[in-house]
Amino acid sequence: MNELRSAELGSDHGRDAGVETLDLWDVGDVVHELAQIRRHWRSTNARHVEHGAKGFPSRVRLAKIAEELSSALFPLRLGPDFVRQANEDTFITQTLQIAASRLHAQLRLELAYADEIESPLADQRATEIVVAFLQALPNLRRLLDLDIQAAFRGDPAARSIDEVLICYPGLLAIIHHRLAHTLYLMGAPLVARIISEISHGGTGIDIHPGAQIGKGFFIDHGTGVVIGETAVIGDNVRIYQGVTLGAKNFPTEADGALIKSLPRHPIIENDVVIYAGATILGRVTIGAGSEIGGNVWITHDIPPLSQVMQAREQNHLIRQARQQGITRSEFN
Amino acid sequence: MNELRSAELGSDHGRDAGVETLDLWDVGDVVHELAQIRRHWRSTNARHVEHGAKGFPSRVRLAKIAEELSSALFPLRLGPDFVRQANEDTFITQTLQIAASRLHAQLRLELAYADEIESPLADQRATEIVVAFLQALPNLRRLLDLDIQAAFRGDPAARSIDEVLICYPGLLAIIHHRLAHTLYLMGAPLVARIISEISHGGTGIDIHPGAQIGKGFFIDHGTGVVIGETAVIGDNVRIYQGVTLGAKNFPTEADGALIKSLPRHPIIENDVVIYAGATILGRVTIGAGSEIGGNVWITHDIPPLSQVMQAREQNHLIRQARQQGITRSEFN
Amino acid sequence: MNELRSAELGSDHGRDAGVETLDLWDVGDVVHELAQIRRHWRSTNARHVEHGAKGFPSRVRLAKIAEELSSALFPLRLGPDFVRQANEDTFITQTLQIAASRLHAQLRLELAYADEIESPLADQRATEIVVAFLQALPNLRRLLDLDIQAAFRGDPAARSIDEVLICYPGLLAIIHHRLAHTLYLMGAPLVARIISEISHGGTGIDIHPGAQIGKGFFIDHGTGVVIGETAVIGDNVRIYQGVTLGAKNFPTEADGALIKSLPRHPIIENDVVIYAGATILGRVTIGAGSEIGGNVWITHDIPPLSQVMQAREQNHLIRQARQQGITRSEFN
Incomplete structure (x- = not known):
C-alpha cells in the first residue's frame, strides 16, 4: 500500500523525513516544475489542437x-x-x-x-x-x-x-x-x-449548440438528456429525462483520427414523443408521430406512427419471495 | 445553407450590407419589436395560464x-x-x-x-x-x-x-x-x-413538492431521480440514481386539454428498495418489502415482497470478439 | 385531508385560531424546541457516527x-x-x-x-x-x-x-x-x-474519491455517472453519461450493520468503453478491450475483448400503429 501511495503521488512526496521544517509557503519548486510541464505541452500540442x-x-x-x-x-x-x-x-x-x-x-x-x-x-x-x-x-x-x-x-x-x-x-x-x-x-x-x-x-441537460431543433420543443424534468451536434429535431417533439440522441460510432481517417462534424446523430421527425431513458444512436430517423418507450435502445430507423417499447414479459422476472402472506402496508 | 441561416435567424439579419456602419448600441428597433411581442403574448394568454x-x-x-x-x-x-x-x-x-x-x-x-x-x-x-x-x-x-x-x-x-x-x-x-x-x-x-x-x-434530483414521502427516506447518488406530483412513498424506502416514479399517460378533457392534479404516479409501500435507472410509471403500487432491480420498466402493480429484475440471459448477447487469448491486464 | 395535514405538519400548527395576533418575529418557542431536539440528537448519536x-x-x-x-x-x-x-x-x-x-x-x-x-x-x-x-x-x-x-x-x-x-x-x-x-x-x-x-x-458526475482511475480517462457528457468507492479503472477507459459502477449488495456484520470499506465495486481493465446508461454492479471484472453497450445491466465478470449489448430483437416490440400511409415529414 505504501508503494501504491508512492507510485500514485510521485516518489518525492516528502512525508517521511523533515516535514516539521517544511514551509507551506515554499512553493517555488512546484511552480517551476509546473512551468516546465506547460512549456513542453505547448510545444508538442501547438498544431491544430491547442492554442496554448x-x-x-x-x-x-x-x-x-x-x-x-x-x-x-x-x-x-x-x-x-x-x-x-x-x-x-x-x-x-x-x-x-x-x-x-x-x-x-x-x-x-x-x-x-x-x-x-x-x-x-x-x-x-x-x-x-x-x-x-x-x-x-x-x-x-x-x-x-x-x-x-x-x-x-x-x-x-x-x-x-x-x-x-x-x-x-x-x-x-x-x-x-x-x-x-x-x-x-x-x-x-x-x-x-x-x-x-x-x-x-x-x-x-446537454444540448450541443449545433443541434437543429424545430418549433414547440419540450423537455420534461430533463436531467441526463443528451442531444448531439448533428441531431435534427422536428416540430412538436417532447422528450423526457435521460434521453440520449447520440452517435453510434465515429468514422475515422486512414490514420485513425476521428473525422469531425459528419452527420452522426438521429433525425427526429415531427410530433414524436420519447420517454425517459431511451437511447437512440446513429444517423437513424424516427418517423413522424412515433412514440418511443422508456429505456429502449434504438440504432435503426423507425417508421412513422410507430410505438416502440421494451417487451414486458421479456424484461421482468418476478419471483414471489422470501415469505408469503404479508398484507399490504397501511401507509396510504 | 445560406437559406437555412436566413430561415433560422429571420430574414432581416443584416449580414449582407452596411454592417461596418452598424452600432452595437443601437438596439431601439429590437426593443420595440420585443415590446410588440410581449403585448401580443399578454393579450392572447391572459386567461388561466398567464398573469403577465x-x-x-x-x-x-x-x-x-x-x-x-x-x-x-x-x-x-x-x-x-x-x-x-x-x-x-x-x-x-x-x-x-x-x-x-x-x-x-x-x-x-x-x-x-x-x-x-x-x-x-x-x-x-x-x-x-x-x-x-x-x-x-x-x-x-x-x-x-x-x-x-x-x-x-x-x-x-x-x-x-x-x-x-x-x-x-x-x-x-x-x-x-x-x-x-x-x-x-x-x-x-x-x-x-x-x-x-x-x-x-x-x-x-427532481421531486415535485406534492409528493408524499414517509419516514427514513434515502436517495443515494441521486442524479436523474424524478418523483412526480402525486407519488406516495411509505417508510424506510431507499432509491438510487436515475429512478423515475412518473406518470404513464395523461387523462384529457373532451377538448383534449390535460386534466391537472389527478393521481397518476406510483405508490411505493414501506421498506421498498429501487435500484439505479428503474422506471415505474402510472398509478401502480409496489408492494411492501419489494426490491426493484436496475433499469427495469414497470407499469403494473407488484405484489409485496417481490424481486423484480431484468432477466439476465435475455438482455445480454456476449460475443467473444476480434481475437482470442489476451491475458488479463495487470493494472490492478 | 385535514387530518392528513395535521399528521404531516404536527398537531400544533396553529392555523385555526388567533393567527391575526401572531407575530412573524416571535420565534422563541421554535428556537427552544429545536435546541431540545439537537441536545437529544447529540446525546444519542455521539458514538462513532456523530461528532455533533x-x-x-x-x-x-x-x-x-x-x-x-x-x-x-x-x-x-x-x-x-x-x-x-x-x-x-x-x-x-x-x-x-x-x-x-x-x-x-x-x-x-x-x-x-x-x-x-x-x-x-x-x-x-x-x-x-x-x-x-x-x-x-x-x-x-x-x-x-x-x-x-x-x-x-x-x-x-x-x-x-x-x-x-x-x-x-x-x-x-x-x-x-x-x-x-x-x-x-x-x-x-x-x-x-x-x-x-x-x-x-x-x-x-459522482466519483467517490476512493476510486482508483488509470491514465487517459474520458467521461463524455457525464450526467448521471456514478463510480463507487472501491472501483478500479485501468488506462484508456472511456465512459458515457448515466453509467453506474456500483455495489451489488452490502455485506453486514452479525448485528446487521454494514461492513464499511470492503471491495464491492467493479474492476474495469484497460481500453474498455462503456456506453450510456450501462449499470455494472459488484466486484466483477470487465476484461481489457471490451465494449459494454448502453442500458445493459451486468453483475458478473466479462472476459477480455467482449462486446456486450442489449439483444435487439428481444427489446423492441414495434407496432405499426393507428393509421398507415403517412409520408415522412419534410422538416429535414
Whole structure:
C-alpha cells in the first residue's frame, strides 16, 4: 500500500523525513516544475489542437451575458425584481447594450483564437455577429413562446405559463440552446458551446449548440438528456429525462483520427414523443408521430406512427419471495 | 445553407450590407419589436395560464430563504462557520426572523399572483402560512434526523452522520423537499415548486413538492431521480440514481386539454428498495418489502415482497470478439 | 385531508385560531424546541457516527480551494482573465500559497473532528499533508494532460484541446477527482469527499474519491455517472453519461450493520468503453478491450475483448400503429 501511495503521488512526496521544517509557503519548486510541464505541452500540442497561450472566451463572463440576454427576453420573469411593466423597455435597452458590448469582447477572443483572421478583421467580424444576433432576438422570443406553450400543454403538473418559465429546467435549457445555436450558425461555435455547457451545468441537460431543433420543443424534468451536434429535431417533439440522441460510432481517417462534424446523430421527425431513458444512436430517423418507450435502445430507423417499447414479459422476472402472506402496508 | 441561416435567424439579419456602419448600441428597433411581442403574448394568454405583468415569487430570493432555513435546522453543519455551540440559539433566532420576513414577501407575491384573494387578505394569509410553517420546523427537523440515519445505515461508504449531512445530495434534496412539501400543503404550491427546482438544479434530483414521502427516506447518488406530483412513498424506502416514479399517460378533457392534479404516479409501500435507472410509471403500487432491480420498466402493480429484475440471459448477447487469448491486464 | 395535514405538519400548527395576533418575529418557542431536539440528537448519536458540536470542514471554503488549485494547474484557461503568459508564474505562486494555507485549515478541522490525534499533532499532520499534496501537483497536471488528450481524441465534436478543457464537464470531474483522490490517499477522506461532491453538484458526475482511475480517462457528457468507492479503472477507459459502477449488495456484520470499506465495486481493465446508461454492479471484472453497450445491466465478470449489448430483437416490440400511409415529414 505504501508503494501504491508512492507510485500514485510521485516518489518525492516528502512525508517521511523533515516535514516539521517544511514551509507551506515554499512553493517555488512546484511552480517551476509546473512551468516546465506547460512549456513542453505547448510545444508538442501547438498544431491544430491547442492554442496554448492565446486568450480564450471566458465561462464566467458568458454566464453573465447569457443571464442578461435571458432577462432581456423575459424581463418580468427572468429579470431582477425591480423591473416593472413601466420600466421594461428601459431595462431591456440598457441590458441589451451592456450584453452586446460584452458579447463583442468574447466573440473577438474566439475569432482571434481561431487565428483564421487578422485582429482588425476580428473586431469587425465580431461587430457583424453581434448586430445580426441582436436582430435575431425577436424571432428567438417568438420561438421560445412556442416552447413555453408546448411545456404548459405537455405537463399536467404545470399550473401556469409563468410557472413553466420560472421552474422548468427544460425551458432554461431551450433558452440557452436557441441563443447558442444562433451564435453557432453565425460562426461562433466556441462561444456557443460555452453557453450550452453553462446550461448543462445548471440543468443536467446537454444540448450541443449545433443541434437543429424545430418549433414547440419540450423537455420534461430533463436531467441526463443528451442531444448531439448533428441531431435534427422536428416540430412538436417532447422528450423526457435521460434521453440520449447520440452517435453510434465515429468514422475515422486512414490514420485513425476521428473525422469531425459528419452527420452522426438521429433525425427526429415531427410530433414524436420519447420517454425517459431511451437511447437512440446513429444517423437513424424516427418517423413522424412515433412514440418511443422508456429505456429502449434504438440504432435503426423507425417508421412513422410507430410505438416502440421494451417487451414486458421479456424484461421482468418476478419471483414471489422470501415469505408469503404479508398484507399490504397501511401507509396510504 | 445560406437559406437555412436566413430561415433560422429571420430574414432581416443584416449580414449582407452596411454592417461596418452598424452600432452595437443601437438596439431601439429590437426593443420595440420585443415590446410588440410581449403585448401580443399578454393579450392572447391572459386567461388561466398567464398573469403577465404581475409580480411573481423570485427564484434568487427563495434560494437564499431555503439556505437560511437549512442553516437554522442544522446550524453547525449547514450554517456559516462562525456558528458555535455557544451562539447556536442566537444564530437560529436571527436567521429564522430574517427568513420568515423574506418568506412572507414571497408568499404574498404568490397569493396576489394567483388573484384569488384581495391584497390585504393576501397579507394576512401570508402571515398565517409563515407562522404555521415556523411551528412546523421542529417536526421537520425530527423527520430529517430519521432521513440522515437512514442514509448512514444505507451506504457503506458513509463514515459519519456529519459526512452524510454535508456531502450527500440526497440529503440536500430531502431537506428542500420537506420544506417545500409543507408549504405546498399550506397553500403555496408555486413557492414550493420553486424551492424544489432550486434543489433540482443543485442535485439533479427532481421531486415535485406534492409528493408524499414517509419516514427514513434515502436517495443515494441521486442524479436523474424524478418523483412526480402525486407519488406516495411509505417508510424506510431507499432509491438510487436515475429512478423515475412518473406518470404513464395523461387523462384529457373532451377538448383534449390535460386534466391537472389527478393521481397518476406510483405508490411505493414501506421498506421498498429501487435500484439505479428503474422506471415505474402510472398509478401502480409496489408492494411492501419489494426490491426493484436496475433499469427495469414497470407499469403494473407488484405484489409485496417481490424481486423484480431484468432477466439476465435475455438482455445480454456476449460475443467473444476480434481475437482470442489476451491475458488479463495487470493494472490492478 | 385535514387530518392528513395535521399528521404531516404536527398537531400544533396553529392555523385555526388567533393567527391575526401572531407575530412573524416571535420565534422563541421554535428556537427552544429545536435546541431540545439537537441536545437529544447529540446525546444519542455521539458514538462513532456523530461528532455533533465539533468543527467540520466547510463546503463553501473547499469549493474556493478547489477552484484555486484548478486555476493554478491551468492558469490561462481556468484562471481569472487577467492572467497572461507573462504573469503565469506569479499568479500560480500566489494562488498556491493562499490555497495551501486555506487547505491547511480545512485539514486541521477534519483531523480534529476524527478525534484520533491531539490538536498540536493535528496541526503538524495537516502541514505534512499540504506539503506532500503540493509536491504531488506536477504529477497531477501530467495525468490531467493525458485525460484532456483522451477527451479530444474520443469526441468528434471537440474542435480543440482548449474547448475540451473549458467546456467538458468530464474534465472538471476528473480534475476534482484527481485532487480529491490524492487527499484521500494522504489521510483526508472527508475533505476529499466534499471536493468530490462539489464536482458532483456542478457536473452530475459522482466519483467517490476512493476510486482508483488509470491514465487517459474520458467521461463524455457525464450526467448521471456514478463510480463507487472501491472501483478500479485501468488506462484508456472511456465512459458515457448515466453509467453506474456500483455495489451489488452490502455485506453486514452479525448485528446487521454494514461492513464499511470492503471491495464491492467493479474492476474495469484497460481500453474498455462503456456506453450510456450501462449499470455494472459488484466486484466483477470487465476484461481489457471490451465494449459494454448502453442500458445493459451486468453483475458478473466479462472476459477480455467482449462486446456486450442489449439483444435487439428481444427489446423492441414495434407496432405499426393507428393509421398507415403517412409520408415522412419534410422538416429535414
